[in-house]
Amino acid sequence: MLNFTKEDTRGMLSVARAAPLLDETYRAIGQGRVEASSPSMMRVGSTPFRFGAKGAVLNHLDIAGVRITSRKASRLMLWSLQTGEPVAFFDESEMYRFRTGVSAAVVAKYLLQDRKLERAAIIGAGAIAQQIASAIHQTFRPTEIAVSARSVASAKRFAADAAKRGEPVVVAETISEATANADVIVTITNANEELVRPEHVSEGAVVLSMGGGLEVAHGVWASASARYVDDLSYALHQGDAAAWIKEGKFSQSAFQANLTGTVAELAVGKLEAIKTDSHVMAIVQGTTALDIALAHSIYLARTRVQDNG
Template sequence: MRFISEQQQADLLDMAEVVEAVEEALQAYSEGQTENPLRHVLPFNEDNKYLVMPALSDKLGIVGLKTVTFAPNNPQQGKNTIVGSVILSDYDTGESLAVLEGAYLTKIRTGAISGVATKYLAQQNAKTLCVIGTGEQAEGLVEAVLAVRNITHIQLFNRTYDKAVTFADKLAAQYDITVKVFKDVEDAMHNADIIVTATNATSPVFQNALTNGVHINAVGSFKPDMQELPSVALQQADKVVVESSDTALEETGDLINPIEEGVFKASDLYGELGNIVAGRLEGRLKDEEITVFKSVGLAIVDIVVANYFYQKLLKSDN
């Protein structure tokens, strides 16, 4: 059995390849070709959560288990908020093939899912990306969006301004792109073609109306008591897309709260991203459409990404 560290995963990563693998996983999910139970959440030590997520797919020939701890007070100790691991098992024998460090894998998985959504829902000529929340997940999200769109400007906002500046410096060193940090979230959103929200907010991170043609990837709200997007954003959207209708309606305040407020209905969901990948639903049809992708994650995608890294490692050994 192998252990695949964060550094090994980083060395093996080709985000464009991961986006393609994730497309296949999302399509298999929406075709009913996966077993992906709702995550089981166990609270501990007051604010912490322990999440257990098994998944498998006969079609893809993969099986595995992801475990994650969410510890919101960790940054005060200089530690990551999200810590975990993924166990990849052999589909034929059930033997454990590898254990992968989970925080980095989660960052790449989260980014890649939004990369798929951006590929099908954002304007083809999108140039400006706004990122609201510059924590652990933001790097993977930026890398994935850049893998599918020719972004020339990145606009950042974070509640802690200095963290956004640090992230901006990192992006500027990594990419040949103009990066600017804003102290006001609405200024950061101005003229953005794509907006990414990746925060731990329990209330909406902006209040202004969305502009025609914008696409949003909302990835931070994964519990019923968390809401990044104002309810009016769902009202405005021409298409609201999710990975899993059942999971999203069960787990995220970004959908639960607008439904309880009576401004959005479950039937207003446009559909699942996997059905857009498969061509059963159309993606963006007009430049002026407002599209929202609400992500809460799917364990089968984590297992697919784990398998991607494992197979790449085997090839690198030869």
């Protein structure tokens, strides 16, 4: 069994390689070729470290995997469907942040439907937000990516780092400033409060909710012309949907009935074309199959090198 440190994976990750892979995986989910664990996430105990496990079988790749999650040091293991043997074990801290960033760009592309992205807004300035900015820049080449954070100083550091990579990131001192005329708005924070409200969202904009707590006002979801989730089970227990349900905005069944569909259904064309007379919104909490597919591609690249060495 191969072991991969975060340093091992870092040099093997690129948006150009990962985006088509994630698109292929969303399509495989939509085609019924992926079996997700049930429940989507198994929580282990009630410690502050949030131990848990999420898994999936990717039949089209002959691979299965499980993410072993923790606030401190998440890991991912792969098994071969041909032998049932474990084949690789990953420190996924770097890989997970990267995958989350690329998935934001892939989902945004589905929702934009060939419309041009001129201006993006990212609410949050952490490590995942940096990956999102890079993925959006490399996928869409927008004129401007505005970042807003609780600390203006952290937003300025974010922009300075982005400039070194040639990314057009500017600092917005308020959320209103960041979201003004934004084609895509992404929230990825540790907040537990309404940051993005209906007045922040332009007509035709795409809103991606990606944080673990409350970030987006329920009114943004309610007024959207189309509403999607990537993983319904997980969304019901974490992020904006879970927060709205806890607040009594609606029940779990009412939330599900209110959905237009899933990201995977959108990827394979099972849903009607998106109307652009209003904004659209997707709650993207993380689909484990994407992490497994990315890990598998890295595993294959390593084994090819060893075979040719």
